[in-house]
Amino acid sequence: MTTRTKIRKKLLAAHRKLRELRMLAKGLVSTRHPVLVHIIPIRRCNLACTYCNEFDDFSKPVPLEEMFQRIDRLGEMGTSVITISGGEPLLHPELDAIIARIRKNGIMAGLITNGYLLVADRIQALNRAGLEYLQISIDNVNPDDVSMKSLKVLDQKLKLLAEHAEFQININSVLGGGVANSEDALTVAHRAVALGFTSTVGILHDHNGQLQPLGPREQEIFEEIMSLGKQSFTRINQFQHNIAKGLENNWRCRAGSRYLYICEDGLVHYCSQQRGYPGVPLAQYTDEQRHREFLTKKGCAPRCTVSCVHQTSAMDFWRAPQTFAPGATPPMTAAENLVQLTGPSNRPS
Ligand code: SF4
């Protein structure tokens, strides 16, 4: 990497930090805008991880004009951050234009990808589009029947990112049910830090969707990766620690208000695991509806592991008790079979 590139990276990082501080201040002053939105430009994925319920192998990309309308509407709402998710968003042929439109609206732009399609030119195009954050989840060191998102396969991509990317990169590893070798998470996390990336860890739950405590060695690994991740906000850490121990959390989920999940059909959902609620088209989702959801208690909150919504909601933990009954809120069901990640997003890719 040239000195010029290094300086440019530092300047961009400083600018990003400034924008993050502005986002925090705006979120503390007003509860009337979404802080984080996940948006899906394509449901199709080029992989098929066996635990995943967020992809298919046939969907077409959402037309660019529709994506622009959705992003502009989120801009009007005052949204602070949009993270593009999927499926595999790099399969969308006009992803760069989508990112640029997010930035044009003054919104911070993030991307969650499985990384398979990244090459040097693609990374440089993401730089030019104005991408600010990228997350890849790596599930194991060697590919297995559950997941091909392996350090062995993706290490070349990580090196390319370290060389070319001007945006911030987070590598997420996973622990818990279904992970064959928990030591892999530690290997992945150390590799991420060695390459200058941030590192987070997510917990994979069993097929009954229940919070299961991690075993003693897994808990040690979890603690070590959390310390590598430099996450210092105590309340957020406590949420993660409780999940690791299989304990319930007492918190106010602000999904449907401060956090929105916009599916490929342009409908607003609470989160990736509670799709269908409220299930309203974004274009018709009013300020009043968002305010109502801000004050609506979610029945699924105590056993929820969707850490990105928790992090977003932490901004308002001290205010506005939720007084509306969880009428439309579903009880935790099979959808509770959550694969949840720490860090900027909860999606597994
Ligand atoms: S699953 Fe979690 S994030 Fe989603 S609506 Fe329930 S409490 Fe909120």
Ligand code: SF4
């Ligand atoms: S976890 Fe990510 S990479 Fe795996 S199938 Fe789901 S969307 Fe695709």
